[in-house]
Amino acid sequence: MATNNIVVLGAGVSGLTTAYLLSQDPANKVTVLAKHMPGDYDIEYASPWAGANYMPMGKAGSNHEAWERATWPALKAITEKYPEAGIHFRKAFIYNRKKDPQEDIAAFFTDLVEPNPWYKDVVPDFKPIPSDQLGPDMDNAQEFTSVCINPPVYLAWLVGQSVKNGAVFKRANLKHITDAANAHHTGKKADVVINCTGLSSKFLGGVLDEKMYPARGQVVVVRNDPGPMMAVSKTDDAPDEALYIMTRAVGGGTILGGSYQKNNWDATPDLSLANRIMARAIEIAPNLVEKGQGVKGLDIIRHGVGLRPLREGGPRIEKEKINGVSVVHNYGHGGFGYQASFGCADTAVSLVKEVLQEKSRAKL
Numbered sequence: 427m428a429t430n431n432i433v434v435l436g437a438g439v440s441g442l443t444t445a446y447l448l449s450q451d452p453a454n455k456v457t458v459l460a461k462h463m464p465g466d467y468d469i470e471y472a473s474p475w476a477g478a479n480y481m482p483m484g485k486a487g488s489n490h491e492a493w494e495r496a497t498w499p500a501l502k503a504i505t506e507k508y509p510e511a512g513i514h515f516r517k518a519f520i521y522n523r524k525k526d527p528q529e530d531i532a533a534f535f536t537d538l539v540e541p542n543p544w545y546k547d548v549v550p551d552f553k554p555i556p557s558d559q560l561g562p563d564m565d566n567a568q569e570f571t572s573v574c575i576n577p578p579v580y581l582a583w584l585v586g587q588s589v590k591n592g593a594v595f596k597r598a599n600l601k602h603i604t605d606a607a608n609a610h611h612t613g614k615k616a617d618v619v620i621n622c623t624g625l626s627s628k629f630l631g632g633v634l635d636e637k638m639y640p641a642r643g644q645v646v647v648v649r650n651d652p653g654p655m656m657a658v659s660k661t662d663d664a665p666d667e668a669l670y671i672m673t674r675a676v677g678g679g680t681i682l683g684g685s686y687q688k689n690n691w692d693a694t695p696d697l698s699l700a701n702r703i704m705a706r707a708i709e710i711a712p713n714l715v716e717k718g719q720g721v722k723g724l725d726i727i728r729h730g731v732g733l734r735p736l737r738e739g740g741p742r743i744e745k746e747k748i749n750g751v752s753v754v755h756n757y758g759h760g761g762f763g764y765q766a767s768f769g770c771a772d773t774a775v776s777l778v779k780e781v782l783q784e785k786s787r788a789k790l
């Protein structure tokens with residue numbers, strides 16, 4: 427059997443999902459190289475900071491929609507079959523406010539809060555919330571069954587599954603994408619390198635993608651559990667502040683979010699923003715705390731800041747030859763890296779197959 431030597435650069439949700447899918451084919455010998463691995467918390471590593479849930483945001487008819495559409499069945503199957511993966515089903519409530527102009531966070535949520543969204547036939551139990559049950563400042567609202575992922579548990583599960591399939595994990599901090607081709611665990615040159623370096627694709631030699639920029643997300647993780655997940659189209663506090671709540675599976679705590687601060691690289695939690703996040707969460711979900719307790723009733727585990735790896739024009743999933751090395755890119759997933767993970771990784775795997783076929787044809 428011919429073997430394919432493949433290096434995946436990056437161990438966030440994009441790299442790990444791609445490695446997990448590639449490792450399912452015994453012909454693929456997969457090495458995963460990364461500066462940061464599951465267990466690390468670092469501002470350069472977005473994946474551990476995510477909520478993370480499935481609240482689709484892709485424009486109808488776009489690649490983004492196709493990737494999110496393709497990801498739901500995969501996440502659902504993992505949730506049902508592998509409780510140890512750290513994902514559970516949760517009810518989600520989505521609220522769209524009349525007064526929100528389509529800017530910043532409201533624009534980010536436009537397709538999620540749309541009253542007749544494409545995803546209504548994808549997620550189970552979708553139904554509009556009748557208008558007589560909504561406050562006067564709400565345009566529309568809907569509920570459906572979604573999932574909430576516990577990223578530290580889920581990322582470690584992806585590592586475990588890939589290792590079980592023969593993948594080898596190594597730490598590395600590369601200056602140039604082509605260096606990855608010489609770091610395959612067999613000592614042989616890689617046939618193809620998958621670039622899953624997220625926001626760092628802006629700085630990685632051979633890639634230097636100037637279209638990459640961060641959207642800073644600040645969260646408060648608490649022990650309180652309000653039940654269902656919630657998201658609101660916008661807040662009154664600032665155009666780049668958000669309001670969402672989700673409780674992670676298997677004891678991961680409840681994420682109170684958030685913010686969507688474009689081009690803000692600050693890794694330090696802003697405590698006045700944290701106070702606004704907590705106050706807004708209690709306003710929409712008063713059962714987070716005992717009556718009258720207010721913010722003091724929240725039992726804080728930690729404050730967190732992550733940088734969503736945004737890219738002008740959307741994620742880059744394409745193949746390229748760089749100094750003779752075949753590279754498949756899979757980065758730039760903004761605030762939807764988990765909910766589009768399987769769709770994007772599937773596309774990247776198809777491109778890897780194309781590269782391998784081109785190579786084998788060239789050898790004939």
Ligand code: FAD
Nearest residue numbers: 436437438440461462472473479600624643732763764765
């Ligand atoms: P990263 O997780 O950043 O991983 C990049 C990897 O590349 C790391 O392993 C890093 O060490 C490695 N790397 C980079 N450069 C080098 C180098 N030179 N050499 C070696 N290794 C390198 N998404 C959802 O779908 N649902 C949500 O609910 C959600 N909520 C979010 C909330 C917050 C607050 C934030 C910040 C994000 C959220 N996201 C959510 C978005 C999601 O977290 C990201 O889209 C996703 O984590 C990006 O993953 P990635 O693997 O592409 O990048």
